[in-house]
Amino acid sequence: MEINQLSSLVIKFETADMVGAPFSHQILLKMQFAGQGIGVDFQIAYIDREDLSEEEILEEGFSLNDDYSWKGQIDNAWLEPIKEILKKTPNKFNHKALEEEMNFFEIEVNQQSAGNPINQTDWEYFLQELIQAIYETSQKEAPFHLEYRRIDKDKNVKNFELNLYYAKRQAEGINSIGKTDSKPITWAQANAIIQQVFIGEFIPDAALKNEPKHTGKYISVGDGYWYxxxxxxxxxxxxKGYLTELEKTFDPWVD
Structure with missing residues (x-):
């Protein structure tokens, strides 16, 4: 999609029909591009909870009011990535009817071009990044923190920490226990690691609540557990090769 001058972008999202409460939600994100920073008007509303009890909602890890709205500015570091995904978006929109397992997704560019982008999957991931930038900027959430720890048979401990600062679109890698030596890591590298990690199946009931002390390989993703x-x-x-590949991803950062 060729855009000579980007002035506004609106993103509308709604979870698929097959996604039930309390997970089902709608998102409206309006962005303005003028002056310093990117103007944002963000709203997320959780829907179809009328028939759920308070206990059912809380049991799924939600609160009784998870709706959130915020108006402000996010950093201009997001301007080029927004232009880049627009360039990769075909001018022709997808007009196929939504099926039960499909999320509703629509973009509107410069108050003119509007519709469902053919590269919807890319847009959905990018929207999640933008939301994290909004949450950090508005101080709703802290930056994302991941930690990988390898304890060898000789009790030698190797550690790698990954911090993602969505507000500034920056990443930081820190290796070794008790040290602050940063390893250069790009935003693309950090995101590739995050995507790879969250493919796995996390089992909180079997995870450690305290820092690991025994031989093994562990990962913490900021939820208070070591997996x-x-x-x-x-x-x-x-x-089948997921864990082996994950080890290959992290071990070079600690060795």
């Missing part, structure tokens, strides 16, 4: 490879972090169905 041990093969025990509380398992490969997804159909991906």
């Amino acid at each position: 041990e490879f093969t025990k509380s972090l398992k490969r997804p169905n159909g991906n």
Whole structure:
């Protein structure tokens, strides 16, 4: 999609019909491009909860009011990535009817071109990044923090920390226990790691609440648990090499 001058972008999203409450939600994100920063008007509303009890909502890890709205500005570091995904978006929109398992997704550019982008999957991931930038900027959430720890048979401990600052679209890698030596890591590298990690199956009931002390490989993703490879972090169905590949991804950062 060729855009000579980007002045506004509106993104509308709604979870698929097959996604039930309390997970089902709608998102409206309006963006303005003028002056310093990117103007944002963001709203997320959780829907179809009328028939759920308070206990059912809380049991799924939600609160009784998860709706959120915010107006402000996000950093101009997001301007070029927004232009880049627009360039990769075909001018022709998708006009196929929505099926039960499909999310509703629509973009409107410069108050003119509007519709469902053919590269919807790319847009959905990008929208999640933008939302994290909004949450950090508005101080609703802290920057994302991931930690990988390998404890060898000789009790030698190797550690790698990954911090993603969505507000500034920056990444930081820190290796070794008690050290602050940063390893250069790009935003693209950091995102590739995050995407790879969250393919796995995380089992909180089998995870450690305290820092690991025994031989093994562990990962923490900021939820208060340490997940041990093969025990509380398992490969997804159909991906036999997941854990091996994950080890290959992290070990160079700690060795």
